[in-house]
Amino acid sequence: MILEMKVPSPGESIKEVEIATWLVQDGDYVEKDQAIAEVDSDKATLELPAEASGIITLKAEEGDAVAVGAVVCLIDTSAAKPSGDAPKAEVKPVAEAPKAEAPKAEEKKVAPAPEKTYATQAPSPAARKILDEKNIQPSDIVGSGKGGRITKDDAVNATPSMGTPTGGSRGSERTKLSMLRRKVAERLVSAKNETAMLTTFNEVNLTNVNKLRTEFKDAFKDKHGLGLGFMSFFTKAVTRALQLYPDVNSMIDGDHKIAYDFCDISVAVSGPKGLMVPVVRNAETLSFRGIEAEIKRLAIRARDGQITVDDMTGGTFTISNGGVFGSMLSTPIINPPQSGILGMHNIIERPIAVNGQVVIAPMMYVALSYDHRIIDGRESVGFLVAVKEGLENPTELLMDNNPKKALEL
Incomplete structure (x- = not known):
């Protein structure tokens, strides 16, 4: 027998909930009254207990907004409880097929970098004084003078660096706010x-x-x-x-x-x-x-x-x-x-x-x-x-x- 589990009403004024977390996976055997999911309403986070024992089939994804009374999963109550882990079939290694050689990409012609000389990023005396006052390193500036020399104008227009990443983590993570937090x-x-x-x-x-x-x-x-x-x-x-x-x-x-x-x-x-x-x-x-x-x-x-x-x-x-x-x-x-x-x-x-x-x-x-x-x-x-x-x-x-x-x- 297939039992349809519907979202119960958490309260009189609540019409919709959100699946915060599934506590089981599709195809798992669940026991009656076992917590199978956490659902968010706009007032609280509640656990959803299984209404019967059996194999569960999920019908909603985490983060889905589900109306009160909607079916969120099926439970096959006629399924027998597994007695233990079934032995895994032996997997024989398969010989890897030879990889076809990828065609070589057409080489792009790159303009040669300007030749560096003794003057490259070397400040003039006037530029050196200005850079020292600003606490700016000559290596942080591209000179516009002959041979890459840093001129007085380069130093006057230079601004201090706001910092350069030096190997530290700069990752970010985007997560959806729970229905409770949004409310x-x-x-x-x-x-x-x-x-x-x-x-x-x-x-x-x-x-x-x-x-x-x-x-x-x-x-x-x-x-x-x-x-x-x-x-x-x-x-x-x-x-x-x-x-x-x-x-x-x-x-x-x-x-x-x-x-x-x-x-x-x-x-x-x-x-x-x-x-x-x-x-x-x-x-x-x-x-x-x-x-x-x-x-x-x-x-x-x-x-x-x-x-x-x-x-x-x-x-x-x-x-x-x-x-x-x-x-x-x-x-x-x-x-x-x-x-x-x-x-x-x-x-x-x-x-x-x-x-x-x-x-x-x-x-x-x-x-x-x-x-x-x-x-x-x-x-x-x-x-x-x-x-x-x-x-x-x-x-x-x-x-x-x-x-x-x-x-x-």
Whole structure:
């Protein structure tokens, strides 16, 4: 029996996918549920599992755009599984036929090169002075004087060489962008062109966050099997600030504003196929443990290529942590149709003034990019100040003055 395998729908709005990589070859025997291909949609890269066991016949090439529901391969389910490698037939060498002598090409007459003399590429005294000032070697210039001598005019008109290849590699490679990368590029350009995007900055003293992590991270790890990272503190600070400034948690739909009473936080993570932005649902209701567990789950799915369209659909606000790559300061781009994104950066110990004294503190620059069409300066600055306050006073503002209870210890 020949089974036709069709492209399943990765999501409601997706009409087409692209064959990124075939994981099997034409004529291979495949097992049921074995991953046979990776397909790119405009939202994620997904694995295509075999629907049955048998011999596979491919019907699409890598890089082909295929409509959802189209046949991409055939599986002969009646084919028996090979028990082992069949013995290869002995190949006898075949005597090589004598090659016919190629006809000699008609010799072309080449004009003789001009005879070199002692004057060839020898600069005149005036030319020598000019070349020395320009740091140009006489061997890099063709002289126009008698016998190839370099004249003053040759030296005046000479320009320094921009460099000559000296045996190093100068190759290049042209590869097609994946459908996911093309969609990301399209969305980023759209966000720049279709929103009135501005960015406001602030800095955060993370001394108190570091103290809490140092004091409780071991107990947190022992109790929950999770690391107590910065993302849970930032997510808690962001959800608190979003509730204080709800316009930052809203978005534009035509002539209307859609405001949300929940905080679905998109968290930008780096996966093998590029940037992924899975969503932590109802983050305002989650504890520190719940946030750390959900972020870990989504990060593992992104790393293993198991992230789904549903994991990345929605989101009312985004947090992007460029600090893990060493970024000191940046202006993150809004993740449409959202209206705001918070950029985290690296933590640097810097001297700051505290109560009239200079102290060294772990400081981080934070940036809020926002759509000025719906968020005014008062809301944007107030939101970022609220995030700063939550991170600088975490025990009071994020833990209700009870860190052990907040961390479920």
